[in-house]
Amino acid sequence: MKKTSLLILFFFTVFISFSQETAYDLKDLVDMRASSLDNEMGNRGYDWIKTEKSGYNSYQNWWNNRKNKCVTVRVSDGKVKSIVNVPDLDCNKSRGNQNHSNNRGEFHHSDDNERNHDNYQTYVNGPATSVYRKLQDDNFKEVKVFQKDGYTYKLWYKYRTKECLKTVSYDYKLTKILFSHHCDENL
Known part of the structure; x- marks a missing residue:
């Protein structure tokens, strides 16, 4: 029982730490005005996937096809508050079925x-x-x-x-x- 609990705790910790890992290649965008975000993300090879709102925050998911990378940007009060790496599924992608073509639209x-x-x-x-x-x-x-x-x-x-x-x-x-x-x- 104790080993099972430790194993579950380990996987939970790994999952949480992965899902909350700062996207270091985008950390310079934190604190920028949200109105500039679309252009800046596009310039860095990211495509907007979706936006969801929760309270006063909006969460935007962005996909970079070259890097096969999904990030979530938290915007509040008109500014970028954080950018974190998230699982590919948050951008409607899966590792086994990557869409490498640029037919997004x-x-x-x-x-x-x-x-x-x-x-x-x-x-x-x-x-x-x-x-x-x-x-x-x-x-x-x-x-x-x-x-x-x-x-x-x-x-x-x-x-x-x-x-x-x-x-x-x-x-x-x-x-x-x-x-x-x-x-x-x-x-």
């Missing part, structure tokens, strides 16, 4: 063979977060995100039924929800 260019998804059309022109919650409630998982020219493109996949959907939003409003054939590229 290519899925949004083609609506060929994609048609509207009737079950969710009532959400069009409404808040994008409402349809995101509904998709999650319906067991869809977000598998890819891309932003360009103010638009946010997301791919959603339901593993049980192998359905793939694409949402397009602008200024936090849903503009389209379509069936898609591009989820396979990302799984």
Whole structure:
């Protein structure tokens, strides 16, 4: 029993220390204005993956394809507070299935063979977060995100039924929800 407890404590300590390790190559960005973060991260080869909010903080996940590295940036009060290395899964990546191609946003260019998804059309022109919650409630998982020219493109996949959907939003409003054939590229 004592050996098992020590082993569990060891793995827990290793996991916590890895997940909280400062990203030393980015430590000079700590305390910078958050408004400059996108350009600076892009200049260093990082692509934005997602942002989540908790209280007064926002947590941005960024992926560097060259380094196969995921980091989380904590922003509060308009400033970067910390940047830590996190597991690849936080950037929707896995070690066994790295996406080395630079097709992070290519899925949004083609609506060929994609048609509207009737079950969710009532959400069009409404808040994008409402349809995101509904998709999650319906067991869809977000598998890819891309932003360009103010638009946010997301791919959603339901593993049980192998359905793939694409949402397009602008200024936090849903503009389209379509069936898609591009989820396979990302799984």
